[in-house]
Amino acid sequence: MEFTKKIDEVRKFVRQWKKEGLSVGFVPTMGYLHDGHKSLIEKAVKDNDKVVVSIFVNPMQFGENEDFNDYPRDIEHDKKICFDAKADLIFNPDASEMYGDNFYTFVDMNIITKGLCGKSRPIHFRGVCTVVSKLFNIVNPDKAYFGQKDAQQLAVIKKMTEDLNMNIDIIGCPIIREDDGLAKSSRNVYLNNEDRKAATVLNKSLNIGKISINGGEKSVEKVKKIIENEILKEKNTKIDYVEIVKWPNLEPIDVIEKPILAAIAVYIGKTRLIDNFILE
Ligand code: PAF
Numbered sequence: 330m331e332f333t334k335k336i337d338e339v340r341k342f343v344r345q346w347k348k349e350g351l352s353v354g355f356v357p358t359m360g361y362l363h364d365g366h367k368s369l370i371e372k373a374v375k376d377n378d379k380v381v382v383s384i385f386v387n388p389m390q391f392g393e394n395e396d397f398n399d400y401p402r403d404i405e406h407d408k409k410i411c412f413d414a415k416a417d418l419i420f421n422p423d424a425s426e427m428y429g430d431n432f433y434t435f436v437d438m439n440i441i442t443k444g445l446c447g448k449s450r451p452i453h454f455r456g457v458c459t460v461v462s463k464l465f466n467i468v469n470p471d472k473a474y475f476g477q478k479d480a481q482q483l484a485v486i487k488k489m490t491e492d493l494n495m496n497i498d499i500i501g502c503p504i505i506r507e508d509d510g511l512a513k514s515s516r517n518v519y520l521n522n523e524d525r526k527a528a529t530v531l532n533k534s535l536n537i538g539k540i541s542i543n544g545g546e547k548s549v550e551k552v553k554k555i556i557e558n559e560i561l562k563e564k565n566t567k568i569d570y571v572e573i574v575k576w577p578n579l580e581p582i583d584v585i586e587k588p589i590l591a592a593i594a595v596y597i598g599k600t601r602l603i604d605n606f607i608l609e
Contacts, residue, residue, distance in 0.1 A: 334426060356416075359400065360385075362410040381417065420468070437455045446570075458485065510536075511525075530559065542608065548584070569601060570593065572590075576588040
């Protein structure tokens with residue numbers, strides 16, 4: 330497995346692979362890798378001849394009062410996960426390599442970035458679209474892999490590649506969970522013991538919502554209330570949002586007709602966690 334911090338080096342590797350007729354899969358990450366990321370890398374390894382993993386905590390997608398400085402980082406641990414999953418190249422640039430001194434260009438998206446996470450994180454998706462566009466231009470992959478845990482991000486990236494005619498297949502991969510149902514996330518490390526137990530309420534409340542939909546409930550308002558009530562049974566929680574929207578265009582709906590995305594963001598203490606399910 331190769332490791333580089335330099336854009337030119339990534340390009341050199343990929344140019345050589347493409348010359349040899351090899352396909353290239355790409356897994357963009359912010360590091361502190363867990364089994365969710367590992368499953369993306371393993372899927373990419375299965376589908377492609379070569380796999381690049383980027384590890385870059387992108388300052389542009391964090392708001393002023395968000396956790397950029399505290400975001401967990403452990404590059405040695407990340408290298409091991411990538412190695413075990415059989416990645417071929419890690420790209421771990423510094424911010425100066427990605428943005429230089431004068432950076433004036435942004436990739437932004439309307440409509441589907443305004444609800445859900447975009448409501449409480451107004452600059453987030455501009456940062457995500459900009460950095461992912463840059464990474465796509467650097468790595469030039471055939472396929473790129475994103476987890477469904479960030480369902481809105483997955484929808485946004487798919488739309489961006491469509492709108493900007495990027496010739497890259499975007500592959501969505503299932504949420505990987507702990508044994509008690511908590512979705513794997515780098516931010517789970519922020520949870521103390523008590524919060525960790527409380528955090529299972531995200532998945533629990535979504536499951537209860539799913540049961541009511543599968544039982545025939547069609548009212549978005551009613552299912553949202555069921556999910557909210559379940560979350561609020563757990564003390565130390567604060568709801569950022571509970572939403573049910575059309576999948577994958579994230580349009581607001583009143584009546585449940587598949588495909589739909591049910592997505593939630595909840596503060597457990599100070600830690601904001603997200604989770605969702607999609608009914609196709
Ligand atoms: O999902 C993430 O980890 C990040 O948003 C991504 C896609 C790597 C862009 O920084």
